[in-house]
Amino acid sequence: MALDLILSALQHPLPPGEARQQRLYRLLRSAILDGRLSAGVRLPGSRQLAQDYRMARNGVLFAYQQLLSEGFLVADRGGTRVASLPSPTAVAPATAVPDEILSRRAAALADRRLPEELLPFAPGVADLNVFPWPVWSRFLQQAWREVSARQLAYAEPGGEPALRRSLATFLRLRRGVVCAPEQIFIVAGGQVALDACARLLADPGDRVWLENPCYQAARNTMLAAGLEVVDVPVDRDGMAPADFLWRDKPPRLLYLTPSHQYPLGSVLSLERRLAFLNHLKAGENWLIEDDYDSEFNHAQPGGRPLPAIQGLSPEAPVIYVGTFSKLLYPGLRIAYMVVPRWAVTSFGAAIAALYRGGQAVEQRALARFIESGRLTRHTRSMAPRYRQRQQVLRRALQEGLAEPYVILGGQAGLHLTVLLPEAPPDVVLSAAAASQGVAVRPLSAYFSSAGGGNGLVLGYGMAEAERIPQLVQRLRLALDK
Numbered sequence: 001m002a003l004d005l006i007l008s009a010l011q012h013p014l015p016p017g018e019a020r021q022q023r024l025y026r027l028l029r030s031a032i033l034d035g036r037l038s039a040g041v042r043l044p045g046s047r048q049l050a051q052d053y054r055m056a057r058n059g060v061l062f063a064y065q066q067l068l069s070e071g072f073l074v075a076d077r078g079g080t081r082v083a084s085l086p087s088p089t090a091v092a093p094a095t096a097v098p099d100e101i102l103s104r105r106a107a108a109l110a111d112r113r114l115p116e117e118l119l120p121f122a123p124g125v126a127d128l129n130v131f132p133w134p135v136w137s138r139f140l141q142q143a144w145r146e147v148s149a150r151q152l153a154y155a156e157p158g159g160e161p162a163l164r165r166s167l168a169t170f171l172r173l174r175r176g177v178v179c180a181p182e183q184i185f186i187v188a189g190g191q192v193a194l195d196a197c198a199r200l201l202a203d204p205g206d207r208v209w210l211e212n213p214c215y216q217a218a219r220n221t222m223l224a225a226g227l228e229v230v231d232v233p234v235d236r237d238g239m240a241p242a243d244f245l246w247r248d249k250p251p252r253l254l255y256l257t258p259s260h261q262y263p264l265g266s267v268l269s270l271e272r273r274l275a276f277l278n279h280l281k282a283g284e285n286w287l288i289e290d291d292y293d294s295e296f297n298h299a300q301p302g303g304r305p306l307p308a309i310q311g312l313s314p315e316a317p318v319i320y321v322g323t324f325s326k327l328l329y330p331g332l333r334i335a336y337m338v339v340p341r342w343a344v345t346s347f348g349a350a351i352a353a354l355y356r357g358g359q360a361v362e363q364r365a366l367a368r369f370i371e372s373g374r375l376t377r378h379t380r381s382m383a384p385r386y387r388q389r390q391q392v393l394r395r396a397l398q399e400g401l402a403e404p405y406v407i408l409g410g411q412a413g414l415h416l417t418v419l420l421p422e423a424p425p426d427v428v429l430s431a432a433a434a435s436q437g438v439a440v441r442p443l444s445a446y447f448s449s450a451g452g453g454n455g456l457v458l459g460y461g462m463a464e465a466e467r468i469p470q471l472v473q474r475l476r477l478a479l480d481k
Protein backbone atom coordinates (compact mmCIF):
# COMPACT_ATOMS: atom_id res chain seq x y z
CA MET A 1 0.00 0.00 0.00
CA ALA A 2 2.73 2.38 1.09
CA LEU A 3 4.63 1.43 -2.02
CA ASP A 4 1.67 2.16 -4.30
CA LEU A 5 1.28 5.55 -2.75
CA ILE A 6 4.96 6.31 -3.25
CA LEU A 7 4.97 5.11 -6.83
CA SER A 8 1.78 7.01 -7.68
CA ALA A 9 3.94 10.12 -7.86
CA LEU A 10 5.35 8.65 -11.07
CA GLN A 11 2.14 9.78 -12.76
CA HIS A 12 2.68 13.46 -11.90
CA PRO A 13 4.16 15.69 -14.57
CA LEU A 14 7.94 15.57 -14.55
CA PRO A 15 9.87 18.61 -13.35
CA PRO A 16 12.11 20.09 -16.06
CA GLY A 17 15.32 18.19 -16.58
CA GLU A 18 14.22 15.01 -14.78
CA ALA A 19 13.76 11.72 -16.63
CA ARG A 20 11.26 9.12 -15.38
CA GLN A 21 13.99 6.70 -14.38
CA GLN A 22 15.61 9.39 -12.27
CA ARG A 23 12.28 10.15 -10.64
CA LEU A 24 11.74 6.48 -9.79
CA TYR A 25 15.23 6.35 -8.28
CA ARG A 26 14.60 9.52 -6.26
CA LEU A 27 11.17 8.42 -4.98
CA LEU A 28 12.42 5.05 -3.78
CA ARG A 29 15.60 6.46 -2.26
CA SER A 30 13.86 9.13 -0.23
CA ALA A 31 11.14 6.70 0.93
CA ILE A 32 13.83 4.30 2.17
CA LEU A 33 15.77 7.11 3.88
CA ASP A 34 12.78 8.54 5.71
CA GLY A 35 11.46 5.12 6.74
CA ARG A 36 8.30 5.01 4.63
CA LEU A 37 9.68 1.88 3.00
CA SER A 38 10.98 -0.45 5.63
CA ALA A 39 13.63 -3.13 5.44
CA GLY A 40 12.57 -6.26 3.62
CA VAL A 41 9.74 -4.70 1.58
CA ARG A 42 9.70 -6.40 -1.75
CA LEU A 43 9.61 -4.24 -4.89
CA PRO A 44 7.58 -5.27 -7.94
CA GLY A 45 9.45 -6.94 -10.75
CA SER A 46 10.80 -4.52 -13.33
CA ARG A 47 8.47 -5.75 -16.06
CA GLN A 48 5.43 -5.35 -13.81
CA LEU A 49 6.37 -1.87 -12.61
CA ALA A 50 7.09 -0.73 -16.16
CA GLN A 51 3.70 -1.94 -17.27
CA ASP A 52 1.78 -0.44 -14.32
CA TYR A 53 3.34 2.98 -14.68
CA ARG A 54 3.87 3.06 -18.40
CA MET A 55 7.63 3.29 -18.20
CA ALA A 56 10.32 1.72 -20.32
CA ARG A 57 11.54 -1.42 -18.58
CA ASN A 58 15.12 -0.31 -19.08
CA GLY A 59 14.35 2.80 -17.05
CA VAL A 60 13.11 0.67 -14.14
CA LEU A 61 16.17 -1.55 -14.41
CA PHE A 62 18.39 1.53 -14.40
CA ALA A 63 16.79 2.87 -11.18
CA TYR A 64 16.91 -0.51 -9.44
CA GLN A 65 20.51 -1.05 -10.45
CA GLN A 66 21.53 2.34 -9.15
CA LEU A 67 19.83 1.71 -5.78
CA LEU A 68 21.38 -1.76 -5.60
CA SER A 69 24.84 -0.40 -6.24
CA GLU A 70 24.38 2.29 -3.58
CA GLY A 71 23.20 -0.29 -1.03
CA PHE A 72 19.56 0.82 -0.66
CA LEU A 73 18.26 -2.41 -2.22
CA VAL A 74 19.37 -6.02 -2.14
CA ALA A 75 18.63 -8.66 -4.73
CA ASP A 76 18.15 -12.35 -4.11
CA ARG A 77 16.41 -15.25 -5.77
CA GLY A 78 13.04 -13.94 -4.66
CA GLY A 79 13.56 -10.55 -6.34
CA THR A 80 14.50 -7.09 -5.11
CA ARG A 81 14.00 -5.97 -1.50
CA VAL A 82 14.68 -2.89 0.58
CA ALA A 83 17.98 -3.40 2.40
CA SER A 84 18.18 -3.55 6.15
CA LEU A 85 19.82 -0.27 7.12
CA PRO A 86 20.33 1.58 10.41
CA SER A 87 17.28 3.79 10.83
CA PRO A 88 18.30 7.22 9.67
CA THR A 89 17.88 9.87 12.33
CA ALA A 90 16.14 12.93 11.10
CA VAL A 91 18.55 15.81 11.63
CA ALA A 92 16.76 19.02 12.45
CA PRO A 93 18.28 22.03 10.73
CA ALA A 94 20.45 24.09 13.07
CA THR A 95 19.65 27.69 13.78
CA ALA A 96 21.66 30.16 11.77
CA VAL A 97 23.26 31.59 14.92
CA PRO A 98 27.04 31.61 14.25
CA ASP A 99 27.83 30.72 17.90
CA GLU A 100 26.06 27.41 17.49
CA ILE A 101 27.23 26.28 14.08
CA LEU A 102 30.76 27.70 13.84
CA SER A 103 33.86 27.31 15.96
CA ARG A 104 34.17 30.00 18.65
CA ARG A 105 36.94 31.67 16.64
CA ALA A 106 34.91 31.68 13.43
CA ALA A 107 31.81 32.98 15.20
CA ALA A 108 33.85 35.93 16.42
CA LEU A 109 34.98 36.53 12.83
CA ALA A 110 31.43 36.38 11.47
CA ASP A 111 30.61 39.23 13.84
CA ARG A 112 33.44 41.34 12.49
CA ARG A 113 32.72 41.12 8.79
CA LEU A 114 32.73 44.42 6.93
CA PRO A 115 30.93 44.88 3.63
CA GLU A 116 33.01 44.93 0.44
CA GLU A 117 31.63 47.74 -1.67
CA LEU A 118 32.63 49.25 -4.96
CA LEU A 119 30.95 52.54 -4.07
CA PRO A 120 32.94 55.77 -4.07
CA PHE A 121 34.99 56.28 -0.88
CA ALA A 122 35.22 52.54 -0.18
CA PRO A 123 38.71 52.40 1.31
CA GLY A 124 41.60 50.54 -0.23
CA VAL A 125 40.11 49.96 -3.68
CA ALA A 126 42.15 50.89 -6.77
CA ASP A 127 40.38 52.54 -9.70
CA LEU A 128 39.16 49.44 -11.46
CA ASN A 129 37.38 51.50 -14.12
CA VAL A 130 40.64 52.61 -15.69
CA PHE A 131 42.59 49.40 -15.38
CA PRO A 132 44.24 48.84 -18.80
CA TRP A 133 42.55 45.53 -19.44
CA PRO A 134 43.13 45.50 -23.24
CA VAL A 135 46.87 45.58 -22.57
CA TRP A 136 46.65 43.09 -19.69
CA SER A 137 44.55 40.71 -21.75
CA ARG A 138 47.24 40.72 -24.47
CA PHE A 139 49.76 39.57 -21.87
CA LEU A 140 47.35 36.90 -20.70
CA GLN A 141 46.71 35.74 -24.26
CA GLN A 142 50.40 35.44 -24.92
CA ALA A 143 50.83 33.40 -21.73
CA TRP A 144 47.94 31.15 -22.78
CA ARG A 145 49.42 30.65 -26.25
CA GLU A 146 52.58 29.30 -24.66
CA VAL A 147 50.83 27.20 -22.05
CA SER A 148 51.95 23.64 -21.41
CA ALA A 149 50.59 20.88 -19.20
CA ARG A 150 52.90 22.01 -16.42
CA GLN A 151 51.17 25.35 -16.09
CA LEU A 152 47.77 23.71 -15.79
CA ALA A 153 48.91 21.58 -12.89
CA TYR A 154 49.36 22.92 -9.35
CA ALA A 155 51.91 25.71 -9.46
CA GLU A 156 55.50 25.10 -8.50
CA PRO A 157 56.04 25.61 -4.78
CA GLY A 158 56.93 29.25 -4.35
CA GLY A 159 55.38 30.29 -7.65
CA GLU A 160 56.46 30.75 -11.26
CA PRO A 161 60.24 31.21 -11.46
CA ALA A 162 59.82 34.01 -14.02
CA LEU A 163 57.63 36.02 -11.65
CA ARG A 164 59.96 35.44 -8.70
CA ARG A 165 62.85 36.70 -10.81
CA SER A 166 61.14 39.81 -12.08
CA LEU A 167 59.78 40.61 -8.63
CA ALA A 168 63.22 40.34 -7.05
CA THR A 169 64.46 43.09 -9.39
CA PHE A 170 61.30 45.18 -9.09
CA LEU A 171 61.36 45.06 -5.27
CA ARG A 172 65.05 45.91 -5.13
CA LEU A 173 64.62 48.93 -7.36
CA ARG A 174 61.29 50.18 -6.06
CA ARG A 175 61.28 49.15 -2.41
CA GLY A 176 64.89 48.57 -1.43
CA VAL A 177 64.14 44.91 -0.68
CA VAL A 178 67.30 42.82 -0.77
CA CYS A 179 66.55 39.26 -1.83
CA ALA A 180 67.19 36.49 -4.34
CA PRO A 181 64.26 35.08 -6.37
CA GLU A 182 64.22 31.89 -4.22
CA GLN A 183 63.36 33.99 -1.19
CA ILE A 184 60.10 35.09 -2.80
CA PHE A 185 56.97 33.00 -2.31
CA ILE A 186 53.96 33.81 -4.47
CA VAL A 187 50.63 33.33 -2.68
CA ALA A 188 46.96 33.88 -3.49
CA GLY A 189 46.62 37.28 -1.85
CA GLY A 190 48.05 39.27 1.03
CA GLN A 191 45.54 37.65 3.30
CA VAL A 192 46.97 34.21 2.54
CA ALA A 193 50.43 35.60 3.28
CA LEU A 194 49.27 36.75 6.70
CA ASP A 195 47.55 33.42 7.31
CA ALA A 196 50.77 31.60 6.42
CA CYS A 197 52.70 33.78 8.88
CA ALA A 198 50.16 33.18 11.63
CA ARG A 199 50.11 29.42 11.17
CA LEU A 200 53.65 28.62 10.12
CA LEU A 201 55.62 31.01 12.30
CA ALA A 202 53.58 30.85 15.51
CA ASP A 203 51.61 28.30 17.53
CA PRO A 204 48.17 28.77 19.07
CA GLY A 205 48.54 30.78 22.25
CA ASP A 206 51.67 32.60 21.03
CA ARG A 207 51.57 36.36 21.22
CA VAL A 208 51.17 38.71 18.27
CA TRP A 209 51.46 42.46 18.51
CA LEU A 210 49.03 44.30 16.31
CA GLU A 211 48.72 47.98 15.57
CA ASN A 212 45.68 49.50 17.23
CA PRO A 213 43.81 50.48 15.06
CA CYS A 214 44.66 47.66 12.70
CA TYR A 215 43.83 46.21 9.27
CA GLN A 216 40.88 43.99 10.17
CA ALA A 217 41.88 41.07 7.97
CA ALA A 218 45.20 40.90 9.84
CA ARG A 219 43.42 40.86 13.19
CA ASN A 220 40.93 38.25 11.94
CA THR A 221 43.72 36.03 10.66
CA MET A 222 45.66 36.16 13.91
CA LEU A 223 42.55 35.43 15.96
CA ALA A 224 41.58 32.57 13.67
CA ALA A 225 45.04 31.07 14.20
CA GLY A 226 44.43 31.14 17.96
CA LEU A 227 47.13 33.71 18.74
CA GLU A 228 46.99 35.99 21.75
CA VAL A 229 46.64 39.52 20.44
CA VAL A 230 48.37 42.42 22.16
CA ASP A 231 47.04 45.74 20.87
CA VAL A 232 49.74 48.35 20.62
CA PRO A 233 48.81 52.02 20.12
CA VAL A 234 49.75 53.94 16.99
CA ASP A 235 50.81 57.58 16.89
CA ARG A 236 51.98 59.87 14.13
CA ASP A 237 55.23 57.88 13.82
CA GLY A 238 53.52 54.48 13.60
CA MET A 239 53.32 51.69 16.19
CA ALA A 240 54.48 52.97 19.59
CA PRO A 241 55.06 50.15 22.09
CA ALA A 242 55.86 51.09 25.67
CA ASP A 243 59.26 49.80 26.81
CA PHE A 244 57.77 47.51 29.47
CA LEU A 245 55.83 45.67 26.79
CA TRP A 246 59.02 44.20 25.33
CA ARG A 247 59.91 42.90 28.78
CA ASP A 248 56.47 41.78 30.00
CA LYS A 249 54.77 40.63 26.82
CA PRO A 250 57.39 39.95 24.16
CA PRO A 251 55.79 39.03 20.84
CA ARG A 252 56.35 35.96 18.72
CA LEU A 253 54.92 37.92 15.79
CA LEU A 254 54.91 41.64 15.22
CA TYR A 255 52.63 42.89 12.46
CA LEU A 256 53.30 46.33 10.99
CA THR A 257 52.13 48.44 8.06
CA PRO A 258 55.19 50.69 8.28
CA SER A 259 55.03 52.44 4.90
CA HIS A 260 51.46 53.63 5.41
CA GLN A 261 49.74 52.58 8.60
CA TYR A 262 46.33 51.15 7.92
CA PRO A 263 44.07 52.99 8.64
CA LEU A 264 45.66 56.09 10.27
CA GLY A 265 48.22 56.66 7.53
CA SER A 266 51.33 57.19 9.71
CA VAL A 267 54.72 56.32 8.25
CA LEU A 268 56.93 54.43 10.69
CA SER A 269 59.95 56.60 11.41
CA LEU A 270 63.46 55.34 10.66
CA GLU A 271 64.27 55.56 14.35
CA ARG A 272 61.41 53.21 15.21
CA ARG A 273 62.26 50.86 12.34
CA LEU A 274 65.75 50.48 13.70
CA ALA A 275 64.44 50.12 17.26
CA PHE A 276 62.14 47.28 16.16
CA LEU A 277 65.00 45.60 14.32
CA ASN A 278 67.09 45.74 17.49
CA HIS A 279 64.49 43.68 19.31
CA LEU A 280 64.40 40.94 16.68
CA LYS A 281 66.21 37.67 17.12
CA ALA A 282 66.07 34.76 14.68
CA GLY A 283 64.37 31.81 16.33
CA GLU A 284 62.58 34.01 18.85
CA ASN A 285 60.37 36.38 16.98
CA TRP A 286 59.31 37.62 13.55
CA LEU A 287 58.36 40.97 12.12
CA ILE A 288 55.72 40.92 9.39
CA GLU A 289 56.15 43.97 7.18
CA ASP A 290 52.91 44.53 5.25
CA ASP A 291 53.73 46.90 2.40
CA TYR A 292 50.36 46.92 0.71
CA ASP A 293 50.06 50.30 -1.03
CA SER A 294 53.24 52.37 -0.69
CA GLU A 295 53.91 52.43 -4.44
CA PHE A 296 51.58 55.41 -4.61
CA ASN A 297 53.88 57.84 -2.89
CA HIS A 298 52.21 61.23 -2.61
CA ALA A 299 54.65 62.85 -0.21
CA GLN A 300 57.37 62.94 -2.82
CA PRO A 301 55.78 62.60 -6.24
CA GLY A 302 57.81 60.40 -8.55
CA GLY A 303 60.16 59.55 -5.69
CA ARG A 304 60.54 56.37 -3.74
CA PRO A 305 58.66 55.88 -0.51
CA LEU A 306 60.76 55.12 2.57
CA PRO A 307 62.46 51.84 1.63
CA ALA A 308 61.33 48.61 3.25
CA ILE A 309 62.49 47.57 6.71
CA GLN A 310 63.56 44.28 5.14
CA GLY A 311 66.31 46.06 3.19
CA LEU A 312 67.73 47.66 6.34
CA SER A 313 68.72 44.24 7.65
CA PRO A 314 68.19 41.46 5.11
CA GLU A 315 69.20 38.68 7.53
CA ALA A 316 66.77 39.77 10.24
CA PRO A 317 63.65 37.66 10.90
CA VAL A 318 61.44 39.86 8.74
CA ILE A 319 58.77 38.62 6.36
CA TYR A 320 58.08 41.26 3.76
CA VAL A 321 54.55 41.02 2.30
CA GLY A 322 53.26 42.77 -0.81
CA THR A 323 50.21 42.45 -3.04
CA PHE A 324 49.08 43.32 -6.55
CA SER A 325 45.59 44.17 -5.30
CA LYS A 326 46.26 47.92 -5.26
CA LEU A 327 48.68 48.12 -8.19
CA LEU A 328 46.53 46.01 -10.51
CA TYR A 329 43.24 44.59 -9.25
CA PRO A 330 42.19 42.61 -6.17
CA GLY A 331 40.48 39.80 -8.08
CA LEU A 332 43.89 38.80 -9.46
CA ARG A 333 44.73 37.28 -6.04
CA ILE A 334 48.48 37.42 -6.48
CA ALA A 335 50.67 38.53 -3.60
CA TYR A 336 54.12 37.63 -2.36
CA MET A 337 56.17 37.08 0.75
CA VAL A 338 59.92 37.58 1.00
CA VAL A 339 61.52 35.39 3.65
CA PRO A 340 65.10 35.55 4.95
CA ARG A 341 67.66 33.44 3.09
CA TRP A 342 68.15 31.16 6.08
CA ALA A 343 64.43 30.37 6.30
CA VAL A 344 63.85 29.47 2.64
CA THR A 345 64.16 25.69 2.95
CA SER A 346 62.09 25.09 6.08
CA PHE A 347 59.52 27.79 5.34
CA GLY A 348 59.26 26.60 1.73
CA ALA A 349 58.59 23.01 2.81
CA ALA A 350 55.95 24.06 5.36
CA ILE A 351 54.10 26.42 3.05
CA ALA A 352 54.06 23.84 0.25
CA ALA A 353 52.52 21.34 2.68
CA LEU A 354 49.73 23.73 3.62
CA TYR A 355 48.65 25.46 0.41
CA ARG A 356 48.55 24.48 -3.23
CA GLY A 357 49.32 27.19 -5.71
CA GLY A 358 47.82 27.84 -9.11
CA GLN A 359 47.42 30.67 -11.62
CA ALA A 360 50.71 29.87 -13.31
CA VAL A 361 49.43 31.45 -16.51
CA GLU A 362 48.52 34.71 -14.76
CA GLN A 363 51.86 34.62 -12.96
CA ARG A 364 53.75 34.28 -16.24
CA ALA A 365 51.73 37.10 -17.77
CA LEU A 366 52.48 39.23 -14.74
CA ALA A 367 56.22 38.48 -14.95
CA ARG A 368 56.25 39.84 -18.50
CA PHE A 369 54.04 42.77 -17.51
CA ILE A 370 56.70 43.73 -14.96
CA GLU A 371 59.70 43.05 -17.21
CA SER A 372 58.25 45.01 -20.10
CA GLY A 373 57.94 48.07 -17.87
CA ARG A 374 54.14 48.04 -18.14
CA LEU A 375 53.63 47.78 -14.41
CA THR A 376 55.79 50.83 -13.80
CA ARG A 377 54.03 52.66 -16.60
CA HIS A 378 50.63 51.82 -15.12
CA THR A 379 51.71 52.84 -11.62
CA ARG A 380 53.16 56.09 -12.95
CA SER A 381 49.93 56.90 -14.73
CA MET A 382 47.77 56.12 -11.68
CA ALA A 383 49.88 57.87 -9.01
CA PRO A 384 49.18 61.48 -10.17
CA ARG A 385 45.50 60.64 -10.59
CA TYR A 386 45.27 59.37 -7.02
CA ARG A 387 47.30 62.32 -5.77
CA GLN A 388 44.92 64.73 -7.45
CA ARG A 389 41.92 62.90 -6.03
CA GLN A 390 43.40 63.07 -2.58
CA GLN A 391 44.01 66.82 -2.91
CA VAL A 392 40.46 67.40 -4.14
CA LEU A 393 39.06 65.25 -1.36
CA ARG A 394 41.09 67.05 1.28
CA ARG A 395 39.90 70.42 0.03
CA ALA A 396 36.30 69.28 -0.27
CA LEU A 397 36.36 67.91 3.28
CA GLN A 398 37.91 71.10 4.66
CA GLU A 399 35.38 73.28 2.87
CA GLY A 400 32.38 70.99 3.02
CA LEU A 401 32.35 69.78 6.59
CA ALA A 402 31.05 72.24 9.16
CA GLU A 403 33.59 71.64 11.94
CA PRO A 404 37.38 71.66 11.70
CA TYR A 405 37.84 67.91 11.60
CA VAL A 406 41.35 66.51 11.70
CA ILE A 407 42.45 64.73 8.54
CA LEU A 408 45.12 62.07 8.98
CA GLY A 409 47.40 60.30 6.53
CA GLY A 410 47.81 60.91 2.84
CA GLN A 411 51.57 60.43 2.35
CA ALA A 412 50.87 57.31 0.32
CA GLY A 413 48.13 55.00 -0.81
CA LEU A 414 44.45 55.33 -1.51
CA HIS A 415 42.72 56.59 1.62
CA LEU A 416 42.42 59.43 4.13
CA THR A 417 41.12 59.22 7.68
CA VAL A 418 38.98 61.93 9.23
CA LEU A 419 38.79 62.18 13.02
CA LEU A 420 35.34 63.23 14.24
CA PRO A 421 34.09 64.56 17.57
CA GLU A 422 32.89 61.81 19.91
CA ALA A 423 29.25 62.00 18.87
CA PRO A 424 27.42 60.93 16.84
CA PRO A 425 29.04 57.49 16.59
CA ASP A 426 30.85 56.81 13.33
CA VAL A 427 28.91 53.56 12.75
CA VAL A 428 25.69 55.60 12.62
CA LEU A 429 27.31 58.10 10.25
CA SER A 430 28.67 55.44 7.95
CA ALA A 431 25.24 53.78 7.75
CA ALA A 432 23.69 57.16 6.94
CA ALA A 433 26.38 57.77 4.30
CA ALA A 434 25.73 54.35 2.77
CA SER A 435 22.09 55.34 2.32
CA GLN A 436 23.41 58.29 0.26
CA GLY A 437 25.47 55.91 -1.90
CA VAL A 438 28.78 56.77 -0.21
CA ALA A 439 30.77 53.93 1.36
CA VAL A 440 32.85 55.43 4.17
CA ARG A 441 34.09 53.04 6.86
CA PRO A 442 33.74 53.78 10.56
CA LEU A 443 37.18 54.24 12.12
CA SER A 444 35.99 52.59 15.34
CA ALA A 445 35.70 49.27 13.46
CA TYR A 446 39.51 49.14 13.18
CA PHE A 447 40.08 49.43 16.92
CA SER A 448 40.28 46.43 19.22
CA SER A 449 37.56 47.74 21.51
CA ALA A 450 34.88 50.39 21.70
CA GLY A 451 35.98 53.92 22.43
CA GLY A 452 39.23 53.67 20.43
CA GLY A 453 38.37 56.49 18.09
CA ASN A 454 35.51 58.08 16.22
CA GLY A 455 36.02 58.92 12.58
CA LEU A 456 35.67 57.89 8.98
CA VAL A 457 38.05 56.17 6.59
CA LEU A 458 37.59 57.40 3.03
CA GLY A 459 39.07 55.77 -0.01
CA TYR A 460 39.60 57.94 -3.06
CA GLY A 461 40.77 55.21 -5.43
CA MET A 462 37.36 54.81 -7.03
CA ALA A 463 36.22 58.45 -6.77
CA GLU A 464 36.82 60.58 -9.86
CA ALA A 465 38.10 64.05 -9.00
CA GLU A 466 35.15 65.83 -10.66
CA ARG A 467 32.67 63.88 -8.57
CA ILE A 468 34.38 64.29 -5.23
CA PRO A 469 32.86 67.68 -4.19
CA GLN A 470 29.39 66.38 -4.89
CA LEU A 471 30.11 63.13 -3.01
CA VAL A 472 31.36 65.11 -0.03
CA GLN A 473 28.12 67.11 -0.20
CA ARG A 474 26.22 63.86 0.14
CA LEU A 475 28.42 62.87 3.03
CA ARG A 476 27.69 66.22 4.61
CA LEU A 477 23.96 65.59 4.29
CA ALA A 478 24.43 62.29 6.10
CA LEU A 479 26.53 63.94 8.86
CA ASP A 480 24.00 66.75 9.33
CA LYS A 481 21.04 64.42 9.79
Ligand SMILES: Cc1ncc(COP(=O)(O)O)c(C=O)c1O
Residues within 6 Å of the ligand: 124, 189, 190, 191, 192, 215, 257, 262, 290, 292, 323, 324, 325, 330, 334, 335
Ligand atom coordinates in the same frame (compact mmCIF):
# COMPACT_ATOMS: atom_id res chain seq x y z
C1 LIG B 1 46.60 46.79 5.06
C2 LIG B 1 46.39 45.78 3.99
N1 LIG B 1 47.25 44.75 3.92
C3 LIG B 1 47.13 43.81 2.99
C4 LIG B 1 46.11 43.83 2.07
C5 LIG B 1 46.12 42.69 1.12
O1 LIG B 1 45.15 42.49 0.30
P1 LIG B 1 44.94 41.20 -0.62
O2 LIG B 1 44.50 40.10 0.29
O3 LIG B 1 43.88 41.69 -1.54
O4 LIG B 1 46.22 40.89 -1.32
C6 LIG B 1 45.19 44.88 2.10
C7 LIG B 1 44.05 44.95 1.17
O5 LIG B 1 43.09 45.64 1.32
C8 LIG B 1 45.33 45.88 3.09
O6 LIG B 1 44.47 46.91 3.18
